[in-house]
Amino acid sequence: MKWAVVVFPGSNCDEDAAQAVRETTGDTVDLVWHDATDLSQYDAIILPGGFSYGDYLRSGAIARFSPAVEAVRREVAEGKLVLGICNGFQVLTESHLLPGALLRNNHLQFRCEMVELIVDNNTSPFTRAYQLGERIQIPIAHGEGRFHADPETVADLRNEGRIAFRYAHSPNGSVADIAGILGQGGNVLGLMPHPERAIFDWMGSVDGRRLFQSMHQYVEEGLAHARANA
Amino acid sequence: MKTFDVEVRVWLKPSVFDPQGHAVEQALHTLGFDGAQNVRIGKYMHLTVTGDTEEEARKSVEQMCERVLSNPVMETYAYELKETVV
Numbered sequence: 235m236k237w238a239v240v241v242f243p244g245s246n247c248d249e250d251a252a253q254a255v256r257e258t259t260g261d262t263v264d265l266v267w268h269d270a271t272d273l274s275q276y277d278a279i280i281l282p283g284g285f286s287y288g289d290y291l292r293s294g295a296i297a298r299f300s301p302a303v304e305a306v307r308r309e310v311a312e313g314k315l316v317l318g319i320c321n322g323f324q325v326l327t328e329s330h331l332l333p334g335a336l337l338r339n340n341h342l343q344f345r346c347e348m349v350e351l352i353v354d355n356n357t358s359p360f361t362r363a364y365q366l367g368e369r370i371q372i373p374i375a376h377g378e379g380r381f382h383a384d385p386e387t388v389a390d391l392r393n394e395g396r397i398a399f400r401y402a403h404s405p406n407g408s409v410a411d412i413a414g415i416l417g418q419g420g421n422v423l424g425l426m427p428h429p430e431r432a433i434f435d436w437m438g439s440v441d442g443r444r445l446f447q448s449m450h451q452y453v454e455e456g457l458a459h460a461r462a463n464a
Numbered sequence: 465m466k467t468f469d470v471e472v473r474v475w476l477k478p479s480v481f482d483p484q485g486h487a488v489e490q491a492l493h494t495l496g497f498d499g500a501q502n503v504r505i506g507k508y509m510h511l512t513v514t515g516d517t518e519e520e521a522r523k524s525v526e527q528m529c530e531r532v533l534s535n536p537v538m539e540t541y542a543y544e545l546k547e548t549v550v
Contacts (some may be wrong), residue, residue: 292535299532328535335537337476342483382480382538407481 235277235453237263240270240302247283247319247430254430255280258443259450268300277453278315279306281322283375283428293336293378294324303329315359315449316422320376323414323424332417332424333391334383340407344377348438350402351413351427355395358416359452360423363444370441372427374405379426381408381415391415398423467550468513468521472543474534475506509533512548521545 237255241248252263266273268286273279287296297303303325310316310331318326326332339345348371353364364370383391388410391397399414406426414425429442476482485503492500515521525543534541 291533295532295535327537333537335535337480337538338483340481340483342487384479407483 235259235261235450235457236275237261237278237280238266238270238273238276239263239280239282240268240273240306241265241282242268242284242286242297242300242302242325244286244288245282245284245321247321247428250428251280251282251319251430254433254442255446258433258446261450266302268297268302271301271305273302273305273309273314274312276309276314277457278317278449279309281306281316281318281325282430283320283322286321286325289321289378292324292328293321294326294328297321297325298328307331310417310419310422313419313421315453316417317360317445317449318422318424319428319430320374320379320426323426324378326417326422326424331422332415333387334381334415336378336426337380337382338378339376339380339405342377344375345379345405346373346375347405348373349405349413349427351399352402354397354400355416357395358398358420358423358448360416360445360448361398362452363448369402371432371439372429372442373431373438374427375431376406376426379406379408381410381412381426383409388412394418396420399425399427465514465516466518466521467548468515468518468545469548470511470513470521470525470543470545472509472511472525472529472533472541473506474509474529474539474541475504476538477540480538513545518545518547 396416432439432442489503
């Protein structure tokens with residue numbers, strides 16, 4: 235399978251994300267500039283962390299209008315996998331590809347530390363390699379990660395099994411301790427923690443590996459199925 | 465074609481916790497301004513727009529506010545618009 239990592243002016247986790255995919259899946263990854271208008275050749279797309287467009291106006295607010303995000307919107311409709319990490323999650327909420335919004339942390343501090351997450355859904359294409367309720371260690375690095383949505387939206391997310399990860403101890407005041415959520419079709423995941431920073435022992439955790447491997451497995455099974463039916 | 469001067473204010477909805485406003489409120493209390501309450505911090509934007517009529521200009525500003533200048537999920541906005549006199 236083939237992956238794309240979209241690079242915006244101000245992205246700074248793009249190389250890390252690409253490296254994580256290569257190291258954990260052995261797949262091909264292209265770094266794609268934000269002016270790309272067609273991403274149809276890719277099976278999975280990552281919107282990486284960073285400060286796209288300097289986080290001007292609001293995090294992710296300007297990136298939302300880039301051609302690549304329009305292309306991402308089309309691929310989401312096609313059922314392709316889209317993973318937004320940190321700033322990528324903010325871009326996805328600003329683009330309405332995911333509900334809610336990410337606000338300043340409730341204590342106003344930028345937090346850069348390892349946190350414990352609880353896997354709340356292990357049936358999605360992103361989380362199938364985890365155990366339900368499993369506690370995993372993934373680092374965060376954000377100042378604006380407080381997930382906010384109205385109570386009805388949060389209830390929908392909960393009832394539809396679209397809360398992928400929750401914080402064991404919320405570092406930012408997110409509603410319902412939400413760390414990552416799935417889109418309506420289950421093929422979009424946005425999360426504030428950085429799985430690409432937890433793929434080697436020397437990083438302090440390897441719990442991020444299975445996220446990329448889940449996606450790889452899911453896509454490869456689909457491709458194999460398509461080949462068998464061809 | 466007329467030109468209008470526009471002032472837009474954007475701030476967090478009342479239902480959303482504003483940690484900046486909260487921190488500033490604490491600072492005001494520390495300074496002895498005990499009566500200061502419900503501090504909310506927002507953004508101020510200034511721009512000019514052109515349009516044939518004021519109504520048209522207002523419509524365009526409202527679209528800007530809804531689509532770009534504010535995020536209706538968490539924010540609310542208000543604006544003032546005046547024709548500029550050349």
